[in-house]
Amino acid sequence: MNLENTKAQMRKGVLELCILSLLAGKEAYASEIIEKLKARKLLVVEGTIYPLLTRLKNDGLLSYRWEESTGGPPRKYYKITPLGETVLSELKKSWSNLVESVNKLTENNKN
Template sequence: MKIENAIAQMRKGVLELCILGIISKGEAYPSDIIRSLKEAKLIVVEGTLYPLLTRLKNAGLLDYTWRESTSGPPRKYYHITPKGREFLNQLLLNWNGLVHAVEESTRHLQQTTSDNE
């Protein structure tokens, strides 16, 4: 078992939560979403995002509107739907539970590392 794979799996797991979270702040263009995700080191290339957005849109969690752009063809701007907001809240609840679980099960390790410092 490789550490890179384990880390990649963890990141994949939270990707949808993060995308919904970013879009819930307001209308977003894919390249803006990418910028936030890149800063968080969640994804590196833009191509990863398009299939995810399409899937979330087809599931009714996101929707988009076409907006004219100054430099070229109209762009798709994504926004979250009420269903998506509900979904995001559920994910967040579970996420908080997970954070708690991780803290509980690794508390002794975190204490030792801070003791060593």
């Protein structure tokens, strides 16, 4: 069994929830999102984030605007859409259910 792979799969599943939560109420550009996810050890390789952001944007959960930056390349600032908000609250619900269920299951098996 490939432990690292399983861990990566676990993280991948909740990454959408994390990104939507990070963007709820506050817009940010990709590098900021990456920094925050990395600080919490939720992201191993940065490249994962770009296809994900693009897909969330294409699905209408996120929108973005361009902003010039001093010296660097222009930045894409992402913002959550009303649809994104709805999806986020759904995801949050199912996440807490999941955590509860998984915790119960693993606790029970210990005893």
